[in-house]
Amino acid sequence: MEEDKSSELRPMFCELGCITRADGSCIYSGGDTTVACAIYGPGEVKQNREMIDRSSVEVLYRSRVGLSSIEDRKRELFLEKTCQAAILSALHPRTSISINIQEMQDSGGLVSACLNATCLSLLDSCVPLKFLFAAVTCVVQSDGSVILDPDTKQRSKSKATLVFVFESRTKEAISTHAEGAVSQEKLQQCFIVAKTAVEKIFQFYRVVIGRKFSKDAL
Amino acid sequence: MSLEFRTLQPAQYVRKHIEAGFRPDGRKLSERRPVSISSGHIKSADGSAIVRQGNTTVVCGIKLELSKPATEAPNTGFIVPNVTLPAMCHPSVKSGPPSADAQSLSTFIKEVIESSQLIDPADLCPIPSKAAWVLFIDVICLDHDGNIKDAAVAAVVASLRSLKLPRVEYDSDMEKICVTSDFVELSLRDLVVSSSFAVLDVGSVNLIADPTWEEEERVDSTITLVLFESGDICLTAHSGGLPISQQTLQSAMKLATTQSKEVLKALKLLK
Numbered sequence: 226m227e228e229d230k231s232s233e234l235r236p237m238f239c240e241l242g243c244i245t246r247a248d249g250s251c252i253y254s255g256g257d258t259t260v261a262c263a264i265y266g267p268g269e270v271k272q273n274r275e276m277i278d279r280s281s282v283e284v285l286y287r288s289r290v291g292l293s294s295i296e297d298r299k300r301e302l303f304l305e306k307t308c309q310a311a312i313l314s315a316l317h318p319r320t321s322i323s324i325n326i327q328e329m330q331d332s333g334g335l336v337s338a339c340l341n342a343t344c345l346s347l348l349d350s351c352v353p354l355k356f357l358f359a360a361v362t363c364v365v366q367s368d369g370s371v372i373l374d375p376d377t378k379q380r381s382k383s384k385a386t387l388v389f390v391f392e393s394r395t396k397e398a399i400s401t402h403a404e405g406a407v408s409q410e411k412l413q414q415c416f417i418v419a420k421t422a423v424e425k426i427f428q429f430y431r432v433v434i435g436r437k438f439s440k441d442a443l
Numbered sequence: 444m445s446l447e448f449r450t451l452q453p454a455q456y457v458r459k460h461i462e463a464g465f466r467p468d469g470r471k472l473s474e475r476r477p478v479s480i481s482s483g484h485i486k487s488a489d490g491s492a493i494v495r496q497g498n499t500t501v502v503c504g505i506k507l508e509l510s511k512p513a514t515e516a517p518n519t520g521f522i523v524p525n526v527t528l529p530a531m532c533h534p535s536v537k538s539g540p541p542s543a544d545a546q547s548l549s550t551f552i553k554e555v556i557e558s559s560q561l562i563d564p565a566d567l568c569p570i571p572s573k574a575a576w577v578l579f580i581d582v583i584c585l586d587h588d589g590n591i592k593d594a595a596v597a598a599v600v601a602s603l604r605s606l607k608l609p610r611v612e613y614d615s616d617m618e619k620i621c622v623t624s625d626f627v628e629l630s631l632r633d634l635v636v637s638s639s640f641a642v643l644d645v646g647s648v649n650l651i652a653d654p655t656w657e658e659e660e661r662v663d664s665t666i667t668l669v670l671f672e673s674g675d676i677c678l679t680a681h682s683g684g685l686p687i688s689q690q691t692l693q694s695a696m697k698l699a700t701t702q703s704k705e706v707l708k709a710l711k712l713l714k
Binding site for chain 1: 547551560663666676677678680681683686688700
């Protein structure tokens with residue numbers, strides 16, 4: 226009998242501290258989608274980006290193949306806005322926090338993988354945060370069914386793709402990006418499905434960080 | 444007195460107004476600026492429109508070029524949107540390569556067009572495998588007083604409505620493509636309207652509609668909903684970090700549905 230995998234998140238895996246030169250780093254994968262993230266900061270800032278009252282958060286995203294495109298710029302801006310909200314940048318004025326993301330494999334849900342990898346790397350680098358954030362992707366098929374955390378095959382058959390980013394304190398959405406025609410009711414439905422699923426990701430973060438500080442790791 | 448307050452403490456200035464229940468320009472919190480759209484005035488472009496939303500002014504021009512379709516998609520044409528924020532639109536904008544904001548607006552327009560499927564790609568390919576139209580959609584902001592997204596979407600939809608494609612014939616004996624002077628109307632599958640809100644946390648106020656530049660600067664979070672005429676959602680973009688609850692999302696959708704009716708009326712009057 227086939228299991229109903231449409232409302233489950235794909236298995237997550239994370240390794241912290243793998244990029245040794247960075248202040249914080251991780252390789253995160255959700256299903257087969259894998260992303261590497263390295264954080265340098267708070268550190269020296271370029272004069273044109275220097276802000277006197279807080280740290281400048283900069284996101285650099287590199288896709289697996291090809292030159293940078295404006296798609297990559299859009300992803301960077303989306304990540305940057307979310308990270309700026311999460312980081313207590315007022316604690317480190319006149320510095321920059323540089324977030325570098327490398328796409329390693331895209332099997333669906335790439336943007337959420339980038340966001341989750343960023344949050345884990347921020348935890349690894351001990352940059353002060355207001356809250357943790359976690360992202361979930363879901364798709365709406367042409368028959369109206371909602372699939373959580375789609376893989377490439379499910380994504381190619383979908384009518385609409387929705388990405389929700391939630392924060393850990395209030396469990397409300399701090400960023401949303403939805404493409405493709407959906408009715409207003411369907412959008413609400415996907416919001417609820419995503420909000421229920423994001424709990425598992427926050428639990429996963431606890432497990433990963435617990436592992437980092439546990440005595441067994443030494 | 445209030446000019447000093449406005450210059451020295453702009454965030455407080457905006458906040459105090461919102462706490463009192465209205466905006467610095469006198470609008471109610473959920474009121475959108477009046478929109479005026481006119482199309483077809485730029486004769487050198489194949490399709491054009493100018494949109495004014497309060498002080499925000501956006502011009503859109505569409506140029507057509509004939510090209511060979513891609514081998515993997517022999518029945519589809521190309522749509523290339525580009526948004527430019529020239530240095531004249533606002534004192535804070537400097538000349539040079541497109542800023543991250545301009546690039547993000549270009550991808551936003553591209554997503555709206557793809558997501559809404561406004562144009563049937565087959566309409567853009569008069570002779571499959573041989574001739575396909577490339578639509579260069581250029582959006583230029585002349586005056587930036589906040590909320591370029593909404594004005595840009597309205598300008599793009601209006602110019603697409605004014606666009607006429609020349610009829611293309613293929614002479615198989617001579618193997619030549621001729622562009623005739625007859626025109627074929629480009630029929631749009633639907634109309635879309637964008638509604639942007641600034642997300643706040645001032646007392647019980649969560650949303651203000653159609654923020655001006657002054658308000659946009661003082662607010663970190665915005666949410667944009669692009670709706671079809673039927674009320675279905677074509678695109679949702681929310682970023683910035685202030686959390687929104689389901690109730691706020693619902694009020695945003697309701698407001699967007701009511702407000703888009705005015706813009707739809709203006710768009711329909713054009714033809």
